[in-house]
Structures are given as structure tokens and as C-alpha cells.
Amino acid sequence: MSASPLSRLFDVVTTAKGASLLAPAILLLGTTLAVGQSASQTPSAPASPPAVSQPASEAKSDTAAAASSVTGKSSAFSAQQREELTQIVKDILLANPEIMLEVQNALEARMDKIQADRMAVALKEHSDELFRPSSSPVVGNAKGDLPLIEFFDYNCGYCKKAFSDVASFVDKDKKTRFILKEFPILSKGSEEASRVALAAKMQGKYWEFHRAMIESQGQANEASALRTAEKLGLDMARLKRDMNSADVKKEIDDTRALAAKMGIQGTPHFIVGDKIIPGAPENLVELLNKHASDVRKDGCKVC
Structure with missing residues (x-):
């Protein structure tokens, strides 16, 4: 029925x-x-005036x-x-x-406006952690005038989808300072892959590892990450020591704490100067270019 x-x-x-x-x-x-x-209650009362629409x-x-x-x-x-x-x-x-x-x-x-207002405050309050990190990986131009930040997870399908657009943007814009925030939230394997990535950074191979790992198929975990590192010719004995170091753990813990303070709960999440791009929209390239142009024209109020 x-x-x-x-x-x-x-x-x-x-x-x-x-x-x-x-x-x-x-x-x-x-x-x-x-x-x-x-x-x-008042049958003889005059009719009420017409209802007026309200905001x-x-x-x-x-x-x-x-x-x-x-x-x-x-x-x-x-x-x-x-x-x-x-x-x-x-x-x-x-x-x-x-x-x-x-x-x-x-x-x-209305909710988008509220979120944007909250994020603007959070960007200002945590600008040092975001734009001047002590240990987060930075690729592109380390002294570039345009800070681009990405919170990501190696098991995030949308992060993988967005990577080619982001990498192309960074390769073409020679003044972009690309700050990567290892934010493993999807699985235990995600954290294992992030640990290997940060250990690869200690050998000067972060971007090569990151590109290979984010472009790979299948589940990201310790086994797949170590295979990727070995193919890149990293010192595997040193890598295994470093991936379990206090410095690597601290970077991941600090990123999680920063994301919580920023209200970031998913990946990918991009910050272009003081502009926000949540997720991986179909027009990501257009938004990256527009925000880059706006930041360079108007300046970044929090960078």
C-alpha cells in the first residue's frame, strides 16, 4: 500500500x-x-491584517x-x-x-556565514601554527608570498582526486608556499602512512613520497607506505626508527589539536591565505586561482 x-x-x-x-x-x-x-474567543472582532513575510x-x-x-x-x-x-x-x-x-x-x-565568521577568528588566533609551522612539511617555494595549506589523509579518496589539481597549481605558481598537514583521521593505516611520510621528510624525500603515496591505489597503511619508501631508495633502517620517533608523533598530535581548534573535521581542507576551501569541489582549480589572485591583490590579513 x-x-x-x-x-x-x-x-x-x-x-x-x-x-x-x-x-x-x-x-x-x-x-x-x-x-x-x-x-x-472573539467572534465579532475584525479580521486580522494580512500576514507579513519576515526575514x-x-x-x-x-x-x-x-x-x-x-x-x-x-x-x-x-x-x-x-x-x-x-x-x-x-x-x-x-x-x-x-x-x-x-x-x-x-x-x-546562514550556517555557511556562521562557519566563515568562526573560521576567520580561528585563522587569526592560530596564524603562527598555520602559516609558520616549526616542523610541518613545506614544498614549492619556502619563501613564497602565497601560503597554501592542506589538511589531508592518505586514505581520503577526495584528497587523491584533488591532488593532480593541487600539484599542478603548485608547479605552475612559483611563489606558492605549500604547507602540508598530516591529518590521519580515517583509519589506523592512515596514521601509519603519515608516520612513514614524516620519516621520509627527515631524509629529504617528503614530496616524492607524498606524491607516490597519494597517487597509489589501494589501502594506505604501514606495509604499503614502506614499499613506496623502499622504491624511492630511502634508508629503510633509519626510516623505521624515525617513523616511531617523538618528533613524528608530536607533529601528528599537533596537527590534530590544531584541526580541532580550527573546527576542521574532514579532509581535504584547503586554506589559501585567509580564504577557505572545504572539501574537493569540481571547480577547485578555479577557486585556487581566484583566491590566490584575491590574496595577492588585497593582502592576507592573518598570514
């Missing part, structure tokens, strides 16, 4: 994104109930007020009246589903 429109509506608003879209339904229901309650920023407080109205006043309605009012709200939402999309878009825009 097919689901009823009401049950389908319930399915929508109980999804991860849909939960945030319950606001218009509650608001409409609360408004309808409040108007109905007022009308039942999305006020939706949260209005929703809470509407929910309170429903809780406090709905008991004045009979079961039949409540059913009829619920049907009205349902009909409005089904007839105008774009309401839910409008709320979703407004919510996402």
Missing part, C-alpha cells in the same frame, strides 16, 4: 536535512491555531513562539478542529513545497 501524503511529509521532515525544515510547518500550524483560537533570521524565535502557542492553546480545540487545522497546514505545504526549499537554502546560507 502506498504511503499517505501525511506520512510522506513526516518522512521528509525527519531526515537529517528535513528536520531543519520543520520550522515552516510549525510556524504555519501555530499561526493557524492562534488565529483560530482568537476567532473562537529567515527571525524564523527560529518565531518557530519557538508558534510551538509555545500550540502547546498552550491547542487544548481549546476539539479533536475534529485540530484534525481540520492539521489538514490545512498539510495542504499548504503540499501545494507550496518550495517553502521548504526556501527555508533550507536560507538555513544553509
Whole structure:
């Protein structure tokens, strides 16, 4: 048997994104109930003026007020009246589903703005750790005017996907200072690969190892990382000692702590001067070039 429109509506608003879209339904229901309650108490009162649309920023407080109205006043309605009012709200939402999309878009825009504001503060507070690291790998031009930072994991498919674009950008832009943050969050194997990478750095082979490892297929772990290092001709006895050193452990621990302070929870995550690129968007090259141009034109306020 097919689901009823009401049950389908319930399915929508109980999804991860849909939960945030319950606001218009509650608001409409609360408004309808409040108007109905007022009308039942003062039948001779003049009609209320038309509702005026309001900014999305006020939706949260209005929703809470509407929910309170429903809780406090709905008991004045009979079961039949409540059913009829619920049907009205349902009909409005089904007839105008774009309401839910409008709320979703407004919510996402607002959350993006909040995240951007928080990141701007975090960039300023942790600029030394980000742009002047004591032990993080740096490739490209170590004295370049454009800092490009990437938090990555060797088992991250999106990091692998983005690598060719990032490497091409660094190779072409001779003034880019590419700072790599080993951020192994996906598996135990990710941390093992990061340990080998940082040990390879101690032999001056970090970029060669990083490129080979991020371009490789299959699971990244200690075994695959050691095979890659051996193919590159590294001193394997020294490498195995260094990968378990306190310095290597500290670099990984420091990067994890920095990511937590920055609110970075996934990979890849790029920082171009004071500009942020979360993830690996399809237009990554375009964004890298645009942010590089903007930073060089306007200056970096936190670098």
C-alpha cells in the first residue's frame, strides 16, 4: 500500500536535512491555531491584517513562539478542529513545497556565514601554527608570498582526486608556499602512512613520497607506505626508527589539536591565505586561482 501524503511529509521532515525544515510547518500550524483560537474567543472582532513575510533570521524565535502557542492553546480545540487545522497546514505545504526549499537554502546560507565568521577568528588566533609551522612539511617555494595549506589523509579518496589539481597549481605558481598537514583521521593505516611520510621528510624525500603515496591505489597503511619508501631508495633502517620517533608523533598530535581548534573535521581542507576551501569541489582549480589572485591583490590579513 502506498504511503499517505501525511506520512510522506513526516518522512521528509525527519531526515537529517528535513528536520531543519520543520520550522515552516510549525510556524504555519501555530499561526493557524492562534488565529483560530482568537476567532473562537472573539467572534465579532475584525479580521486580522494580512500576514507579513519576515526575514529567515527571525524564523527560529518565531518557530519557538508558534510551538509555545500550540502547546498552550491547542487544548481549546476539539479533536475534529485540530484534525481540520492539521489538514490545512498539510495542504499548504503540499501545494507550496518550495517553502521548504526556501527555508533550507536560507538555513544553509546562514550556517555557511556562521562557519566563515568562526573560521576567520580561528585563522587569526592560530596564524603562527598555520602559516609558520616549526616542523610541518613545506614544498614549492619556502619563501613564497602565497601560503597554501592542506589538511589531508592518505586514505581520503577526495584528497587523491584533488591532488593532480593541487600539484599542478603548485608547479605552475612559483611563489606558492605549500604547507602540508598530516591529518590521519580515517583509519589506523592512515596514521601509519603519515608516520612513514614524516620519516621520509627527515631524509629529504617528503614530496616524492607524498606524491607516490597519494597517487597509489589501494589501502594506505604501514606495509604499503614502506614499499613506496623502499622504491624511492630511502634508508629503510633509519626510516623505521624515525617513523616511531617523538618528533613524528608530536607533529601528528599537533596537527590534530590544531584541526580541532580550527573546527576542521574532514579532509581535504584547503586554506589559501585567509580564504577557505572545504572539501574537493569540481571547480577547485578555479577557486585556487581566484583566491590566490584575491590574496595577492588585497593582502592576507592573518598570514
